[in-house]
Amino acid sequence: xRRGGSDRVTRFFYPIFYVQIMVAILFVAxxxxxxxxxxxxWLPIAWDTPYHVLRSIxxxxxxxxxxxxxxxxxxxxxxATADEVERxxxxxxxxxxxxxxxxxxxxIIVPAYNEGIVIEASIRSLLALDYPAYEVIVIDDGSSDDxxxxxxxxxxxxxxxxxxxxxxxxxxxxxxxxxGIERAAGEFCVTVDSDSVLEPQTLKEAVRHMQDPIxxxxxxxxxxxxxxxxxTRLQALEYLKGLNLxxxxxxxxxxxxxxxxxxxxxxxxxxxxxxGYETDTFAEDCDLTLKLLCDGWKIxxxxxxxxxxxxxxxxxxxxxxxxxxxxxxxxxxxxHWRFMLTPSKSLTGAMVLWYQAFEAFCWPVLTxxxxxxxxxxxxDATLRPAVAYLWLQLMLLDLAVALFCVGVEEQxxxxxxxxxxxxxxxxxxxxxxxxxxxxxxxxxIRMGWGKLERKGKI
Numbered sequence: 001x002r003r004g005g006s007d008r009v010t011r012f013f014y015p016i017f018y019v020q021i022m023v024a025i026l027f028v029a030x031x032x033x034x035x036x037x038x039x040x041x042w043l044p045i046a047w048d049t050p051y052h053v054l055r056s057i058x059x060x061x062x063x064x065x066x067x068x069x070x071x072x073x074x075x076x077x078x079x080a081t082a083d084e085v086e087r088x089x090x091x092x093x094x095x096x097x098x099x100x101x102x103x104x105x106x107x108i109i110v111p112a113y114n115e116g117i118v119i120e121a122s123i124r125s126l127l128a129l130d131y132p133a134y135e136v137i138v139i140d141d142g143s144s145d146d147x148x149x150x151x152x153x154x155x156x157x158x159x160x161x162x163x164x165x166x167x168x169x170x171x172x173x174x175x176x177x178x179x180g181i182e183r184a185a186g187e188f189c190v191t192v193d194s195d196s197v198l199e200p201q202t203l204k205e206a207v208r209h210m211q212d213p214i215x216x217x218x219x220x221x222x223x224x225x226x227x228x229x230x231x232t233r234l235q236a237l238e239y240l241k242g243l244n245l246x247x248x249x250x251x252x253x254x255x256x257x258x259x260x261x262x263x264x265x266x267x268x269x270x271x272x273x274x275x276g277y278e279t280d281t282f283a284e285d286c287d288l289t290l291k292l293l294c295d296g297w298k299i300x301x302x303x304x305x306x307x308x309x310x311x312x313x314x315x316x317x318x319x320x321x322x323x324x325x326x327x328x329x330x331x332x333x334x335x336h337w338r339f340m341l342t343p344s345k346s347l348t349g350a351m352v353l354w355y356q357a358f359e360a361f362c363w364p365v366l367t368x369x370x371x372x373x374x375x376x377x378x379x380d381a382t383l384r385p386a387v388a389y390l391w392l393q394l395m396l397l398d399l400a401v402a403l404f405c406v407g408v409e410e411q412x413x414x415x416x417x418x419x420x421x422x423x424x425x426x427x428x429x430x431x432x433x434x435x436x437x438x439x440x441x442x443x444x445i446r447m448g449w450g451k452l453e454r455k456g457k458i
């Protein structure tokens with residue numbers, strides 16, 4: 001968000017906060033009505049027959065889901081706003097001090113495998129960055145297309161930027177990133193996906209956080225560039241509500257849970273301390289972030305370090321991508337689960353691991369219980385008033401959070417119109433995929449990388 005954005009945050013926050021409080025009051029009123037024996041919104045809980053037992057479990061699951069949904073989103077919005085207030089205060093102090101900006105040499109690492117269609121646009125966007133001195137290191141990870149040839153056409157000095165292109169045998173994204181980091185001259189390394197385009201101010205905004213020696217990494221903001229159809233617009237809304245809002249809230253305690261592949265800045269000494277990227281998961285970014293947190297490093301979020309990335313445009317590609325993300329996150333949790341039981345070693349790491357475990361295991365199950373609750377109402381009339389009431393609350397809170405995010409992130413207001421589809425279709429579809437991926441991960445079923453085919457639309 002640009003300077004002066006804190007006023008917009010305040011203007012958007014208070015109305016949305018009051019809407020959320022109203023939702024919570026309505027929820028409490030519902031319980032009060034049940035306790036008073038009212039039939040208006042009565043949710044029958046009985047255990048005398050197998051059907052009643054099943055219906056009661058589903059109903060309790062729906063109530064739990066709604067309550068946690070309210071708490072989760074209120075906490076996220078409050079913490080995100082607190083982070084922005086803190087950021088604005090810090091910027092005002094810097095302007096008063098009128099100190100020289102912190103702008104050390106930065107190394108940008110771009111791993112690429114069969115990215116010929118997008119690699120030149122990506123490198124050209126990096127050459128347009130507003131920063132006094134930096135290097136761009138492109139690693140062709142054994143591509144079988146013309147990625148290397150296209151990248152080499154831009155090799156050399158371009159004003160403040162020096163472009164170097166390397167080739168290595170195929171070993172995966174993690175090995176390509178480590179290869180580039182080893183050859184980086186700067187202490188601060190920015191990792192960028194080869195299909196991503198950075199905004200000019202990105203390096204200046206991200207590197208400021210590195211003045212704090214305990215900050216090991218900075219997560220940037222990822223924006224969907226190709227909002228060309230329903231699926232990509234829903235992903236654009238999801239990135240706002242489900243990814244960037246969460247990172248902004250987590251940044252208040254400097255505990256961002258995942259530094260995204262399209263834009264992340266790392267302190268090289270921190271990477272060396274934890275052994276860099278590893279190749280044993282399908283979410284190397286999540287694995288590395290957890291290693292840093294569990295080693296005691298803090299991780300911040302910078303909303304003005306912006307990367308525009310290409311999202312999957314069809315349901316099959318989207319499903320494959322999210323399947324890989326889910327399996328990779330589960331693998332990362334499994335690797336570091338011991339920290340969940342030993343918070344004394346790293347309280348921040350333990351908190352983030354418990355949060356990720358809840359999001360990976362519990363949240364999809366609760367979502368499915370809410371869907372079952374909706375399905376039950378189709379043939380059980382006694383549930384219909386409660387179904388309408390609780391789903392209306394979910395919709396209202398979704399809308400409130402979407403408005404908040406669009407206002408804070410200065411994104412297209414039209415995205416808010418997709419909120420009902422996001423709740424009723426998109427989120428349910430994603431959670432079903434998460435459940436299936438979780439089952440396969442627990443069963444140890446093998447999977448491939450499933451590389452996304454680029455369209456070159458950024």
